[in-house]
Every structure is written in C-alpha cells, then in structure tokens.
Amino acid sequence: MAALRTAVPVLALLGLCLGPAAAVTPLVIWHGMGDSCCNPVSMGYIQKLVEKKIPGIYVLSLKIGSNLIQDMENSFFMNVNEQVSEVCSQLAADPRLKGGYNAMGFSQGGQFLRAVAQRCPAPPMLNLISIGGQHQGRVYGFPRCPGESSHICDWIRKTLDLGAYTKAVQEHLVQAEYWHDPLKEEDYRKNSIFLADINQERGINETYKKNLMALRKFVMVKFLNDTMVDPPISEWFGFYKSGQAKETIPLKETSLYKEDRLGLQEMDKAGKLVFLGVKGDHLHFSEEWFDSTILPFLQ
Numbered sequence: 001m002a003a004l005r006t007a008v009p010v011l012a013l014l015g016l017c018l019g020p021a022a023a024v025t026p027l028v029i030w031h032g033m034g035d036s037c038c039n040p041v042s043m044g045y046i047q048k049l050v051e052k053k054i055p056g057i058y059v060l061s062l063k064i065g066s067n068l069i070q071d072m073e074n075s076f077f078m079n080v081n082e083q084v085s086e087v088c089s090q091l092a093a094d095p096r097l098k099g100g101y102n103a104m105g106f107s108q109g110g111q112f113l114r115a116v117a118q119r120c121p122a123p124p125m126l127n128l129i130s131i132g133g134q135h136q137g138r139v140y141g142f143p144r145c146p147g148e149s150s151h152i153c154d155w156i157r158k159t160l161d162l163g164a165y166t167k168a169v170q171e172h173l174v175q176a177e178y179w180h181d182p183l184k185e186e187d188y189r190k191n192s193i194f195l196a197d198i199n200q201e202r203g204i205n206e207t208y209k210k211n212l213m214a215l216r217k218f219v220m221v222k223f224l225n226d227t228m229v230d231p232p233i234s235e236w237f238g239f240y241k242s243g244q245a246k247e248t249i250p251l252k253e254t255s256l257y258k259e260d261r262l263g264l265q266e267m268d269k270a271g272k273l274v275f276l277g278v279k280g281d282h283l284h285f286s287e288e289w290f291d292s293t294i295l296p297f298l299q
Helices: 002-018 043-053 068-077 080-093 108-119 150-163 167-172 174-178 185-191 206-213 232-236 264-269 287-297
Strands: 027-030 059-061 101-106 125-131 217-223 273-278
Touching: 027 043, 027 108, 043 059, 043 101, 043 287, 068 174, 080 108, 080 174, 101 108, 108 125, 108 174, 108 206, 125 287, 150 167, 150 174, 167 174, 206 264, 217 232, 217 287, 264 273, 273 287
Parallel strands: 027 059, 027 101, 101 125, 125 217, 217 273
Antiparallel strands: none
C-alpha cells in the first residue's frame, strides 16, 4: 500500500512534465481551376496521401458550392471575392481549426488562400504553401486547359481578349480577376477587383500587410517547365518588366518588394519566405517529391 501511495504522485509528476501529446495541426486545401475538392485523382488523392503520412491530421478540402459540379463551375464563374468571403466563414465556423491551421493551395487556390490569410486572421493561418499559384497574375494566351473543360476555356480566351478589365467580365469570370497584362498596367491597377487589391496596387492596406506577416512560413513552389502560367516566375512573385512581355524580373526587383507593400521584404529577411522549384509542367510532381519536400512543412 505504501508503495502504491509513493507511485501515484510520481506518475502524476511525470504526467505534468511530459504533458499531453502535441496535437497535429489541421490542413486546409484549396483546389485549382477546373478541379473540385474531392476529385480522386487530384485533391482526393492529396488528402488521402496527407492523412496516410500524418496520422490523426484533420484535412479540410474546400468545396465552393453544394456539390462537386458546382465546385468545379465556381472555379471559373464565381466572383473570387465572394469565394474568399465564403471560405473565411467556413473556416471560422469549424471548431477543429480554432487553434490555427496550415493551408495549401494549388494553382489559383494558392493566391486565393493568400487572400484568406490577408483578409481573415481568425482562425490563424500558420503556414501557407502555394503550389503553382500565380501571385503576380497570369497573362496572354491561356495556353492550356485542365481536364474536360476545353470548351469553357475556349470561351474564356475569347472573353479575355475582348475585355478582361470591363466590369461585367471582372465580376463574373474568375480568371479575369487575376489577369495581369503588362501592356495595360493602368487598366489592371484601376479595374482588377481581386489581384490588384490583394497585391496593394491601389494603396496600402496595413491590415493585409500585418496579417500576411503573421505567417510562420510562406512557401512558393514554381514548376520549372510550366506551360500554363505566363510568366512562370509569377509563381515566385516575379513578373514582366512593365510595358513589355518578354523580359521578367524576380520578386526582389519589383516595386512590391522594394516598397515592401505586403511585408514580403521583411518576411524575406526573417527567413519566412521559401522558394522551391520542381521539374515538370504545371502541377506535375511525384509523390516522392511531395513526401520529402512539402510534408515537412505540415508536421
């Protein structure tokens, strides 16, 4: 009996020292253009892969709409600002995210999740991983279309050529909202209802800057053989030199960085920006690369 009385406080003390097992940080995923939350060969595959590699993790793959068809259609036709607002509401209502979460966006989902980080700090986004996200926008040609959506993309090409910066197109065509034409910089700054706003092109929103700088890491993946994003350096926040569409400049040479309008310069100096390159075309990567390069940011 004496031995038992001695053992109890010792075990209690050990419990206090060791504490509870660390909870696994949840993950929020946002898919790209023409995809859906749960496609078994894309986002569904990624979700299962993460759940297998990180036991106990909660993964929320965002669905915009009431079903998978709506989710896919909304990636083309639902106003991005409305999508971001809806996602912010979804995240705030999910009790499993209240302690913070990591975010991983694919293609346009990368820049959309950055908007979430800038606009909606609660619950807090801890790390943002952008895989092929076009942070300075996409221009020219709309060269390749995902999945079975070629007829939609043919229509989008024609619409963008006719007037990407008109109010009607901006309000109802997702791709126009991050269409960045270096030959029409003034039109872009004045009329882009999404990208020009989150990139601080019309003035400095200190809240956007403060919220983005709260990230622990902002990871940007560029596909080194990308034929869909023009220019591919947009995936690392670079872009064309203004007024032409041949010569590109890296992030550090942009006015966005030099003037530190988003806090990226300060984040860079603090070691919060991570630039990764992977061989392959847009969103083409191996499971081995994902396991060795991306998973460590989630653990």
